[in-house]
Amino acid sequence: MHLKIEHQSKYRFEEPIRYVVQSHRLYASNFEGQSVVAWDVAVEGAIFGQYFTDSAGDQxxxxxLQGPVDEIAISVTGEVITTDLSGVLRNHVERVPPLAYLRATTLTKADNAIAELARSVSGTGSQLDTAHALSTAISEAITYTPGVTYSHTSAAEALDQGQGVCQDHAHALIAAARTLDLPARYVSGYLYATADGKQHEAGHAWAEIHVDGFGWIGFDAANACCPDENYVRLGSGLDANHAAPIRGVTHGLSEAELEVTVAVAAAQQ
Incomplete structure (x- = not known):
């Protein structure tokens, strides 16, 4: 599928700040199921460093941006060609060993409830069968409900209240997989939500689990499926903080308001 992405992030500061430095993981991945046709990240007045590819294979x-700055507008536009590989991340070059993704973080630390859920589906067959069973169990245990969780909500907290959004589904699935010694990580990206040709709010996140014989496979517990041609992969990390598309520091004491719009549309044939 030929997809077009428009992603706008605007930071507005109550008082001008002296300068800002950000690290952008805003570039679409290249692998067998996804090829980049065109991609651009722009910030008016900013100075960009050289691209580099980190050890996880993400650009x-x-x-x-030197100040005084009272607003930062980050514009991402791009086009990719995607192919359905049933979630398998094939021919994605990276150097981090999968076992590095067994390490828990504050957001993905498993409690007794998560461990019990994981044990309830363990022994269901192969690692692949177990991974699918875990994703299904998390999908059933956490109802997709916007506005009830926050960026700092942990996997354990989301499972306990039984509600959350894609970030919470991903964190809970990662935590459950790691309790069974299955390496798992958080993935940020975009989702083309429908096939009606219209644009949609579509920032998204899911999990990848490393399965022997297959490598990394994506599981979107929020939508009870594996990523297909409707998904655009950006980057990965141990959790949402590690995989954040934008991370940075500012010099100056000022509160910031963030406005984000993301739209994904199918290109005209």
Missing amino acids: VRTMT
Whole structure:
């Protein structure tokens, strides 16, 4: 599928700040199921560093903006060709060993409830069968409900209240998989939500689990499926903080308001 992405992030500061430095993981991945046709990240007045590819195979670029700054507008536009590989991340070059993704974080630490859920589906067959069973169990245990969780909500908290959004589904699935010694990680990206040709709010996240014989496979517990041609992969990390598309620091004491719009549309044939 030929998809077009428009992603706008605007930071507005109550008082001008002296400068800002950001690390952008805003560039679409290249692998067998996804090829980049065109991609651009722009910030008016900013100075960009050189691109580099980190050990996880994700493209990263730093951005510096000198002040006084009262607003930052980050514009991402791109086109990709996607293919349905049933979630398998094939021919994605990276150097981090899968076992590195067994390490828990504050957001993905498993409690007794998560461990019990994981044990309830363990022994269901192969690692692949177990991974699918885990994703199904998380999908059933957490109802997709916007507005009830926050960026700092942990996997355990989301499972306990039984509600959350894609970030919570991903964190809970990662935590459950790691309790069974299955390496798992958080993935940020975009989702083309429908096939009606219209644009939609479509920032998204899911999990990848490493399965012997297959490598990394994506599981979207929020939508009870594996990523297909409707998904655009950006980058990965141990959790949402590690995989955040935008991370940065500012110099100056000022509160910031963030407005984000993301739209994904199918290109005209």
